[in-house]
Amino acid sequence: MAIHELQVGIDATYQQALKSFHEGGVPIGACIMQAGQVVAVGHNHRIQCGSNIRHGETDCIEKCGHTVDFSQVTLFSSLTPCLMCTGAIILYSIPRVVILDNINIHDYETNLDMLRERNVEVKILNHEPSIELNRQFQRSPETRTLWLGDVGE
Amino acid sequence: MAIHELQVGIDATYQQALKSFHEGGVPIGACIMQAGQVVAVGHNHRIQCGSNIRHGETDCIEKCGHTVDFSQVTLFSSLTPCLMCTGAIILYSIPRVVILDNINIHDYETNLDMLRERNVEVKILNHEPSIELNRQFQRSPETRTLWLGDVGE
Numbered sequence: 001m002a003i004h005e006l007q008v009g010i011d012a013t014y015q016q017a018l019k020s021f022h023e024g025g026v027p028i029g030a031c032i033m034q035a036g037q038v039v040a041v042g043h044n045h046r047i048q049c050g051s052n053i054r055h056g057e058t059d060c061i062e063k064c065g066h067t068v069d070f071s072q073v074t075l076f077s078s079l080t081p082c083l084m085c086t087g088a089i090i091l092y093s094i095p096r097v098v099i100l101d102n103i104n105i106h107d108y109e110t111n112l113d114m115l116r117e118r119n120v121e122v123k124i125l126n127h128e129p130s131i132e133l134n135r136q137f138q139r140s141p142e143t144r145t146l147w148l149g150d151v152g153e
Numbered sequence: 154m155a156i157h158e159l160q161v162g163i164d165a166t167y168q169q170a171l172k173s174f175h176e177g178g179v180p181i182g183a184c185i186m187q188a189g190q191v192v193a194v195g196h197n198h199r200i201q202c203g204s205n206i207r208h209g210e211t212d213c214i215e216k217c218g219h220t221v222d223f224s225q226v227t228l229f230s231s232l233t234p235c236l237m238c239t240g241a242i243i244l245y246s247i248p249r250v251v252i253l254d255n256i257n258i259h260d261y262e263t264n265l266d267m268l269r270e271r272n273v274e275v276k277i278l279n280h281e282p283s284i285e286l287n288r289q290f291q292r293s294p295e296t297r298t299l300w301l302g303d304v305g306e
Contacts, residue, residue: 050218053211053241065203066302087240088206091305149219152244 001074005036006098013076013100014130016043016056023048026150027133030056030077032064039073040064046150055150057085061092070094078130079105082151086111090118100127104134105151154227158189159251166229166253167283169196169209176201179303180286183209183230185217192226193217199303208303210238214245223247231283232258235304239264243271253280257287258304 001009009031016029020043032040042059045051054062057077064070070092078100081089089097097115102108102124115122137143154162162184169182173196185193195212198204207215210230217223223245231253234242242250250268255261255277268275290296 051215052217052219052245053206053215058206058237062204062206064205066205082244083240084211084237084244085240087236087238091235091237092205093305152246 001033001096002036005033008036008038009033009074009076009098010100010125010127012038012041013056013078013098014127014133016041017078017130017133020044020048020056021133021137026146027137028056028077028079028150030060030075032060032068032073032075034068034073039068044150047146053084055082055085057081058088061088074098076100078127079134080108081111081115082108083111086114089115089120094120096121096123098123098125100125100130101134103131104138154186154249154251155189158186161189161191162186162227162229162251163253163278163280165191165194166209166231167280167286169194170231170283170286173197173201173209174286174290179299180290181209181230181232181303183213183228185213185221185226185228187221187226192221197303200299206237208235208238210234211241214241227251229253231280232287233261234264234268235261236264239267242268242273247273249274249276251276251278253278253283254287256284257291 012031013029017027021027025047026044028044040060040063045054074096076098080102165184166182170180174180178200179197181197183195193213193216198207227249229251233255
């Protein structure tokens with residue numbers, strides 16, 4: 001993936017995380033790119049819709065409907081995928097995942113192993129704005145319980 | 154789980170599978186029980202809503218919202234869970250899963266291993282009506298492609 005395409009994906013993903021944050025939600029965004037174009041964006045809907053299954057990644061996958069060939073896409077997420085989202089990535093044979101923050105989550109390394117074992121290419125970035133947004137949301141007393149609920153704790 | 158409670162869960166799950174079938178959808182149903190009561194039912198929405206993420210199990214988990222204590226429930230599914238649903242079960246620490254048909258799917262045994270490794274109790278039944286419904290749907294030329302799309306093939 002060319003640098004400018006990577007930047008388009010990073011920007012779209014982070015904007016979705018910010019959007020969710022400004023809605024009062026868990027600030028995790030995602031996007032799906034195909035042939036250099038963003039074909040879907042999504043974010044966590046735990047707070048906004050009371051959803052348990054619309055994480056950033058699954059929200060994106062949902063929005064693709066049945067017209068996108070998942071074998072040709074790259075999925076971006078502003079945080080390392082949980083096991084449900086990891087399962088969805090493998091279910092639909094998505095070949096590449098770009099993660100903007102792998103720091104603010106502690107026990108999802110096995111999910112990355114699972115992706116790699118299934119030949120998913122995993123690229124981990126250190127996107128400072130995403131890292132800082134997740135860090136703030138985790139640490140703030142007002143939002144810490146929302147974060148914990150989202151990761152099943 | 155008492156026999157009559159098990160029967161309530163089986164019936165609710167199979168009715169959801171039939172409902173989806175009669176809607177023209179993939180005939181997989183699920184239910185969630187807590188303390189002998191059905192607290193949520195769900196079914197696959199791939200055809201009805203063009204959904205990629207609302208399988209029977211995730212549809213049920215979604216409908217529970219944030220009021221159900223997942224650590225106290227039993228999830229029933231009319232077919233062995235895919236990896237996305239397996240991940241959702243583990244994410245929310247659901248402790249027991251009852252599967253009505255583990256015959257009409259060939260490569261999901263590792264999902265069951267993953268559940269068991271995380272101390273999820275897995276009970277596999279041979280519920281003939283569910284097995285027959287899945288078998289028909291898989292084999293019929295009219296519905297085979299719908300089935301394959303749902304399992305990511």
